[in-house]
Amino acid sequence: xxxxxxxxxKDTRSGFGAGLLELGKNNxxxxxxxxxLTGSLKMGDxxxxxxxxxxxxxxAEANMMGIAAGMTIGGKIPFTGTFANFSTARVxxxxxxxxxxxxxxxKICASHSGLTLGEDGATHQTLxxxxxxxxxxxxxxxxxxxxxxxxxxxxxxxxxxxxVYLRFGRPKVPNFTPENQKFEIGKAVVLNEGxxxxxFATGHLVWEAIQAGERLAEEGISAEIINIHTIKPLDEAxxxxxxxxxxxxxxxxxxxxxxxxxxxxxxxxMKHNPVPMEYVAVNDTxxxxxxxxxxxxxxxxxxxxxxxxxxxxxxxxx
Amino acid sequence: xxxIQELENIATxxxxxxxxxxxxxxxxxxxxxxxCADFMTALYFEVMKHTPQPxxxxxxxxxxxxxxxxxxxxxxxxxxARSGYFPIEELATFRKINSRLQGHPTTHEGLPxxxxxxGSLGQGLSVAIGAAQTKKMNNDKRFVFSLHGDGEIEExxxxxxxxxxxxxxxxxxxxxxxxxxxxxxxxxxxxxxxxDIEAKWRAFGWDVMRMNGNNMQEVVTGLNxxxxxxxxxxxxxxxxxxxMGKGVxxxxxxxxxxxxxxxxxxxxxxxxQLPETxxxxxx
Numbered sequence: 001x002x003x004x005x006x007x008x009x010k011d012t013r014s015g016f017g018a019g020l021l022e023l024g025k026n027n028x029x030x031x032x033x034x035x036x037l038t039g040s041l042k043m044g045d046x047x048x049x050x051x052x053x054x055x056x057x058x059x060a061e062a063n064m065m066g067i068a069a070g071m072t073i074g075g076k077i078p079f080t081g082t083f084a085n086f087s088t089a090r091v092x093x094x095x096x097x098x099x100x101x102x103x104x105x106x107k108i109c110a111s112h113s114g115l116t117l118g119e120d121g122a123t124h125q126t127l128x129x130x131x132x133x134x135x136x137x138x139x140x141x142x143x144x145x146x147x148x149x150x151x152x153x154x155x156x157x158x159x160x161x162x163x164v165y166l167r168f169g170r171p172k173v174p175n176f177t178p179e180n181q182k183f184e185i186g187k188a189v190v191l192n193e194g195x196x197x198x199x200f201a202t203g204h205l206v207w208e209a210i211q212a213g214e215r216l217a218e219e220g221i222s223a224e225i226i227n228i229h230t231i232k233p234l235d236e237a238x239x240x241x242x243x244x245x246x247x248x249x250x251x252x253x254x255x256x257x258x259x260x261x262x263x264x265x266x267x268x269x270m271k272h273n274p275v276p277m278e279y280v281a282v283n284d285t286x287x288x289x290x291x292x293x294x295x296x297x298x299x300x301x302x303x304x305x306x307x308x309x310x311x312x313x314x315x316x317x318x
Numbered sequence: 319x320x321x322i323q324e325l326e327n328i329a330t331x332x333x334x335x336x337x338x339x340x341x342x343x344x345x346x347x348x349x350x351x352x353x354c355a356d357f358m359t360a361l362y363f364e365v366m367k368h369t370p371q372p373x374x375x376x377x378x379x380x381x382x383x384x385x386x387x388x389x390x391x392x393x394x395x396x397x398x399a400r401s402g403y404f405p406i407e408e409l410a411t412f413r414k415i416n417s418r419l420q421g422h423p424t425t426h427e428g429l430p431x432x433x434x435x436x437g438s439l440g441q442g443l444s445v446a447i448g449a450a451q452t453k454k455m456n457n458d459k460r461f462v463f464s465l466h467g468d469g470e471i472e473e474x475x476x477x478x479x480x481x482x483x484x485x486x487x488x489x490x491x492x493x494x495x496x497x498x499x500x501x502x503x504x505x506x507x508x509x510x511x512x513x514d515i516e517a518k519w520r521a522f523g524w525d526v527m528r529m530n531g532n533n534m535q536e537v538v539t540g541l542n543x544x545x546x547x548x549x550x551x552x553x554x555x556x557x558x559x560x561x562m563g564k565g566v567x568x569x570x571x572x573x574x575x576x577x578x579x580x581x582x583x584x585x586x587x588x589x590x591q592l593p594e595t596x597x598x599x600x601x
Contacts (some may be wrong), residue, residue: 031455055451055486063444063478070384070448073433074376074456078448093438094475098445102435104424 001217002192004210010147012168012204013099014113018147019154020079020157023051027077027158033068034081036062040170041081041111061086062317063096069104076160077214078106084113084167092132100136107157111164113143114202114254115282115299117170118294125287131259133165134232140185141232143167143253143261146208149174150224152183159318160185162274169254171292174207179222186230188238194224197310197317198242201252202228202261205280205301206256209252223310231261236268243269249277250309254301257281271304276316278309321364327595328400332566333424334592335396335567335599339412341585342601346413346421349377350467350576351393353498353560357531358392361463367535370402373430381460382449386442387467387496388422389577395419399599400475403431406599440473442466443493447483461548463529464493469501473512477522483553484523491553492544493499496531496563500573519555532557566591 009205019177020150021031024046031053034043038056047054058066061082068078077181080087086109088095099106112199115125134141144150155163191206192213206227213223226234242250249269253260269275282299296302332355340346362368374380385394392412395418399406404418411417418429422437434445446464453460470476473577483491497515506512511589525547528573528590529540538556544554563569569580580588 052455057482058478058485059480060475060482062441063482066441066444066475066479067448067451067482070445070450071452073445073449074378074452074458076452076455096442096520097435097438098441104434142598260414267412 004176004191006174008175010032010107010175011142011146011170011172012150013145013170015150016109016111016143016154016166016168017045019151021045021049023076023155023158024053027122029075029077030079030158031055031071032079032081033057033064033084035059035064035144037082041138043081043107049129058161059131061091062094066098068106069098069102070105072104079108079109080120081111084110084129085124086150088129088132096136098243100139103138104163107164108168111168112170113167113297114169115287115301116254118292118295119289121289122286127256127282127287128259130231130253130255130261134264138162139232140164140230142185142230143203144229144308145203145227146173147245148181149177149183150183153229156183156185162186169204171238173204176207179209185193186233186235188235189227189229190221190224190238191227192225196222197248197250197314198224198226198246198312199250199252199306200226200228200239200261200265203254205252205254208296208301208303209306211303212310215303216310217309221310228261231264234264234268238271239265239268243275245271247275248278248313249275250279250305250306250313251277255281256284258284276313276315280309282307320540321533325359325363325538328363331536331594332359332393332396334589334594335409336392337580337585337588338564338578338598338601339392339395339409341408343413344579346392346579347389347498347577348392349569349573349581350390350496350498351385352566352569353562353564354390354393354465354496354531356537357494357535357558358393358397358464360534360537360541362401364538365429365446366463367460370431373403377433377500379458379460382433382462384442384446384462384464386447386464387439387470388436388438391421391423393520394423398431404429409599410529410584410601420567424513428553440466440471440475443479446487446491446493447479450488451486453490461545464489464491466495467501468495468497468499468506468512471495471512479566480519480522480524487551488553489549489551492556493553494556494558496560498556498560500576502573502576504556515547516557521559523551523552524555525552525558525564527554529556529558531560531598532564
């Protein structure tokens with residue numbers, strides 16, 4: 001098992017903020033809108049450096065999505081910022097009609113996704129956003145795993161024509177991917193080559209998957225670990241290539257088991273290479289208040305759960 | 319006023335187009351379309367500076383128009399075709415399979431002249447504001463126009479947008495509400511009373527005007543006046559009094575014509591009241 005280390009833990013939302021600031025310097029067409037969460041989204045540096053390109057919308061997310069759609073007419077590249085729940089569920093129809101169906105070049109940037117925002121509880125813990133966004137024709141859906149990757153993704157989506165949903169989060173997590181990496185939209189990243197089981201993880205659970213891989217290695221199980229940062233368009237070739245070797249799959253995501261990464265992978269397997277598969281995802285339930293680690297454990301998303309899922313699926317393969 | 323007479327002639331043909339389009343597929347929204355025919359004709363044939371061909375989505379150095387109440391697509395399609403955005407013959411494909419003229423306007427099928435999809439109500443004002451702000455950022459001095467239904471302003475997003483446009487001084491935006499006091503379920507006053515509509519927009523910080531939307535002279539004067547009042551720190555809202563079904567006596571002021579197509583006999587009766595001025599498109 002390849003060894004992954006990190007020097008510090010950082011929040012993915014700060015990676016977004018750093019990327020946005022860099023975009024401000026390098027791309028005059030980038031504009032940013034925020035619905036009264038400038039601090040939470042780490043958009044303050046951009047707002048301070050480029051006040052003429054930063055638009056405070058107030059607590060009015062529906063309006064924000066429409067304004068962003070309109071701003072693309074004339075060549076701007078708007079980045080909207082609010083929590084994941086208010087970036088999707090609250091404004092689904094605005095995104096659907098004014099952005100996706102209208103084919104507008106808006107980048108919907110969403111912090112506090114999944115359970116790990118913690119103590120605020122279920123009103124803010126959206127576990128349905130990947131599903132909603134991936135169902136929209138033409139929408140690109142990205143869920144990054146650490147600070148460096150989120151920064152790289154933020155830079156990459158400005159160059160990508162079309163609407164994008166960029167999902168990241170609140171807690172400080174190991175920053176283990178390379179600094180100044182090139183982010184390739186739609187291209188899975190193989191973190192560890194293995195032969196017994198494929199673990200496809202996204203977002204914060206990529207680090208949990210790496211830890212699970214180490215534990216499995218100690219028990220003599222060779223896990224292939226792949227970071228699926230882009231859920232749509234899905235890197236089907238990478239998935240099938242891995243599965244051809246391992247012949248069983250674990251998916252891991254901080255999202256409902258209904259409609260997320262697991263379902264996208266299952267569709268690919270069903271069509272091309274049906275093999276046993278286990279989901280590490282939230283069961284059909286809402287979240288609750290708690291510390292991020294406590295929540296990952298209680299809702300079945302931590303390292304232990306990935307290890308157990310891998311062992312279960314290996315048994316099914318026999 | 320030869321020019322006004324000319325515009326009125328165009329509006330009459332636009333009304334024929336609306337009725338023939340809706341009748342042909344027995345589907346669509348004639349009432350609001352007829353009521354806004356004068357306004358839309360004035361905009362596209364007199365007031366706006368725009369270049370139909372080649373169509374430029376970004377509309378640099380052009381006035382832009384956004385139809386927020388997308389269900390009155392027949393009037394939109396008619397003025398777009400008649401002003402040169404696409405062949406007039408294409409009006410015959412309205413609401414049919416494989417057509418660019420969808421039931422509600424969309425960019426998705428690539429119809430020139432449409433810059434955003436609309437139909438789900440309440441979204442167009444935000445889009446128009448965003449486009450207006452981009453014009454400012456691009457130092458583009460042209461205007462952004464938008465049209466909204468009176469029932470549509472029951473949507474909450476409209477008021478989010480109203481607050482925002484005043485706060486950010488989006489004063490290159492000229493929005494209009496088609497105030498015919500009719501929505502699907504009946505009179506707007508009865509379905510959801512809008513109260514003092516002028517006072518509401520004024521209280522939100524807009525420069526509010528009022529005009530009769532079925533008097534061509536008044537519409538042209540009003541829209542030109544709005545352009546004069548622009549760029550003075552406030553977004554502009556025109557409350558436009560219209561008559562639903564205007565131009566067809568048995569349709570006027572009757573909310574049942576919101577989304578109902580005339581039958582053969584009714585079409586004949588209606589067209590008899592609207593002389594063919596520019597030539598009908600072939601069916």
